[in-house]
Amino acid sequence: MKKIMNTAQSFVYDMCHGLAAAHPELEFVEKYKVVKKKDINEAKVSLISGGGSGHEPAHAGFVGKGMLDAAVCGDVFASPSQVQVYNAIKQCATDKGVLLIVKNYSGDCMNFNNAMSDAQEDGIKVDAVYVNDDIAVKDSLYTVGRRGVAGTVLVHKCAGAAAEQGKSLEEVKAVANKVIDNVRSFGFAFTSCTVPAAGHPTFEIGDDEMEFGVGIHGEPGRFREKIDYSTGTFCDDLSRRILTDLEEDLKLKKGEEIVLLINGFGGTPLQELYILNNSVTKALNQDGITIHKTIVGNFMTSIDMAGASISVLRVDSELKSLVDYPVNTPALTWGAAMSEQAEAALEAVQAIGRALGYVPQEHVEAKTAKKAAKAETEEVAVYEVEGKPVVNETINTAAFVQIVDKMADIVIENEVPFCEADKMGDGDFGMSIAKGFRQLKADWATRKKGDIGQFLVSCSEIIKEYCGGASGPIWGSAFKYAGKAMLGKKEVNLTDIALLFTEANRGVYETGKKSFGKGAEIATRRLLTLSNLAQWLSQKQRKKAKNCKKVLTSAQKRLTKAQKQPKLTLPHSAERARWASVQSVIPMPAHTDSTSSSTSLRLISQRCKIRLIQKIEALGECFYFLFVFSFLYTSICKRHFLPFNFLS
Numbered sequence: 001m002k003k004i005m006n007t008a009q010s011f012v013y014d015m016c017h018g019l020a021a022a023h024p025e026l027e028f029v030e031k032y033k034v035v036k037k038k039d040i041n042e043a044k045v046s047l048i049s050g051g052g053s054g055h056e057p058a059h060a061g062f063v064g065k066g067m068l069d070a071a072v073c074g075d076v077f078a079s080p081s082q083v084q085v086y087n088a089i090k091q092c093a094t095d096k097g098v099l100l101i102v103k104n105y106s107g108d109c110m111n112f113n114n115a116m117s118d119a120q121e122d123g124i125k126v127d128a129v130y131v132n133d134d135i136a137v138k139d140s141l142y143t144v145g146r147r148g149v150a151g152t153v154l155v156h157k158c159a160g161a162a163a164e165q166g167k168s169l170e171e172v173k174a175v176a177n178k179v180i181d182n183v184r185s186f187g188f189a190f191t192s193c194t195v196p197a198a199g200h201p202t203f204e205i206g207d208d209e210m211e212f213g214v215g216i217h218g219e220p221g222r223f224r225e226k227i228d229y230s231t232g233t234f235c236d237d238l239s240r241r242i243l244t245d246l247e248e249d250l251k252l253k254k255g256e257e258i259v260l261l262i263n264g265f266g267g268t269p270l271q272e273l274y275i276l277n278n279s280v281t282k283a284l285n286q287d288g289i290t291i292h293k294t295i296v297g298n299f300m301t302s303i304d305m306a307g308a309s310i311s312v313l314r315v316d317s318e319l320k321s322l323v324d325y326p327v328n329t330p331a332l333t334w335g336a337a338m339s340e341q342a343e344a345a346l347e348a349v350q351a352i353g354r355a356l357g358y359v360p361q362e363h364v365e366a367k368t369a370k371k372a373a374k375a376e377t378e379e380v381a382v383y384e385v386e387g388k389p390v391v392n393e394t395i396n397t398a399a400f401v402q403i404v405d406k407m408a409d410i411v412i413e414n415e416v417p418f419c420e421a422d423k424m425g426d427g428d429f430g431m432s433i434a435k436g437f438r439q440l441k442a443d444w445a446t447r448k449k450g451d452i453g454q455f456l457v458s459c460s461e462i463i464k465e466y467c468g469g470a471s472g473p474i475w476g477s478a479f480k481y482a483g484k485a486m487l488g489k490k491e492v493n494l495t496d497i498a499l500l501f502t503e504a505n506r507g508v509y510e511t512g513k514k515s516f517g518k519g520a521e522i523a524t525r526r527l528l529t530l531s532n533l534a535q536w537l538s539q540k541q542r543k544k545a546k547n548c549k550k551v552l553t554s555a556q557k558r559l560t561k562a563q564k565q566p567k568l569t570l571p572h573s574a575e576r577a578r579w580a581s582v583q584s585v586i587p588m589p590a591h592t593d594s595t596s597s598s599t600s601l602r603l604i605s606q607r608c609k610i611r612l613i614q615k616i617e618a619l620g621e622c623f624y625f626l627f628v629f630s631f632l633y634t635s636i637c638k639r640h641f642l643p644f645n646f647l648s
Contacts, residue, residue: 011053076197175318192204193304209224258315453487
């Protein structure tokens with residue numbers, strides 16, 4: 001790996017500081033990794049987007065007049081946390097409201113939706129739209145439904161113009177959804193990309209191969225095929241194939257008008273993008289499609305991947321005027337600039353507002369009311385755990401604290417193996433989850449430990465903020481819901497532990513439901529084992545089993561045994577091909593066929609170097625197995641492991 005960088009950990013921070021330094025009209029809020037306008041126009045709807053970094057200039061490069069008011073930056077290929085998004089909303093909130101523009105990826109949807117709910121509880125007017133323009137695959141490694149890719153930039157553009165024109169939140173949302181309904185994208189790749197934290201390509205591909213329908217994280221598309229230059233018409237043929245799919249999906253007819261976006265993935269020279277544009281333009285002319293505007297360049301990249309995508313937006317008179325509306329951002333600029341007099345007047349008004357400390361009254365009242373209500377109900381926090389650990393028929397608070405501490409140690413210890421296991425995805429899983437638990441360890445002394453429930457809820461606050469991607473909402477919700485069920489309990493029995501796991505499962509279910517409207521699907525695909533565990537614990541309790549340690553250790557043994565034969569289904573041929581690259585990390589047995597494969601999760605546990613040392617640590621290992629192998633590992637495999645009922 002050769003990159004201009006200091007460390008993988010400072011990568012995003014250094015990039016954002018550099019962007020702000022080059023564009024003084026912007027500022028970087030380092031604590032929450034938010035790039036925003038220095039001056040938020042209170043007279044318009046604020047637009048916020050964001051997601052994992054590595055797609056630059058998206059999204060921070062589109063912060064400016066005529067597009068976004070703020071971009072929330074996650075780690076490379078990992079969504080920002082809900083805490084980051086929530087603070088971006090607070091900093092950009094206006095009387096006219098805030099619109100979130102979210103790409104349809106599981107982590108983004110979860111974190112943006114949870115942040116929106118928190119902001120709405122604070123009295124902030126906020127709504128969201130979800131971009132799903134990629135027609136390459138219906139479901140990918142990261143999504144439920146189609147992916148949001150380069151078409152998102154056109155949503156930013158049109159919605160941003162509508163906001164600048166003073167339209168209401170409802171009107172701006174309607175414009176954004178109109179673009180979403182009429183934009184389609186399709187991408188292809190010649191090479192992989194290299195995530196800085198991983199230090200090696202995400203996947204391997206031959207020098208004479210291309211991935212047809214690739215995603216912006218290197219996710220597989222429809223298939224992989226050989227490149228054939230012998231005809232002398234490779235680019236023309238490629239353009240025709242892609243346009244045929246785009247036109248069919250969009251039901252584009254002869255005589256209609258479009259905006260064409262030729263987008264590079266970061267490693268493709270501009271000259272090749274213009275060659276692609278030449279072929280696409282010829283094909284569109286042959287089809288009788290009128291091009292209103294063509295945009296060529298790097299807008300939604302995949303770090304250093306060689307490849308490109310084609311986006312087509314059907315336009316009418318309204319959308320044409322919004323596309324043509326003046327815009328001035330680091331990555332996109334056209335149209336007439338604001339007059340010097342108007343600019344000076346606007347700056348003067350904004351300066352007066354800042355000097356007077358202007359904040360919309362409704363926000364002040366809502367915040368004050370919430371703070372007062374919280375003060376009335378909140379008890380004095382206990383930061384030191386009471387007593388010594390006890391594990392027998394019951395588990396006390398001190399033991400539970402040590403259990404979670406041990407879980408954190410194991411997750412941190414195995415950061416690299418989990419990244420390697422995520423090789424079929426974007427390779428950041430271990431980093432994302434370890435980051436949260438490392439911060440939890442760092443803030444250990446500030447976690448409330450008055451009782452088990454208080455402790456778990458307090459832990460969830462750190463996890464939600466610092467675990468990257470979908471890990472934050474999943475783990476944060478599991479800890480939060482489990483904690484709420486245990487509030488006031490300084491010791492728990494088997495019945496309580498069964499409820500704890502039941503509520504942990506429900507927390508993730510509700511998070512999925514809130515994010516996608518498909519909580520059941522998320523829970524079924526990822527968390528069935530966790531639900532089975534709760535049921536099995538309840539059965540044990542009903543059979544008069546009492547000793548917590550013995551029962552949980554038994555569950556661990558059952559799970560370890562069940563790890564021998566989980567089934568793996570790969571719905572797309574390209575994903576089956578991609579899985580071959582994972583075999584170097586997770587060796588596969590020889591008996592495989594074209595539709596399914598089998599492997600042993602036991603190999604992962606061996607890689608994790610799990611050791612049983614003493615009673616508390618052993619129980620910590622047990623909880624690690626129960627939590628991690630119930631849903632953490634299935635998350636690594638991006639939903640492709642069918643949940644296995646190890647307790648049936």
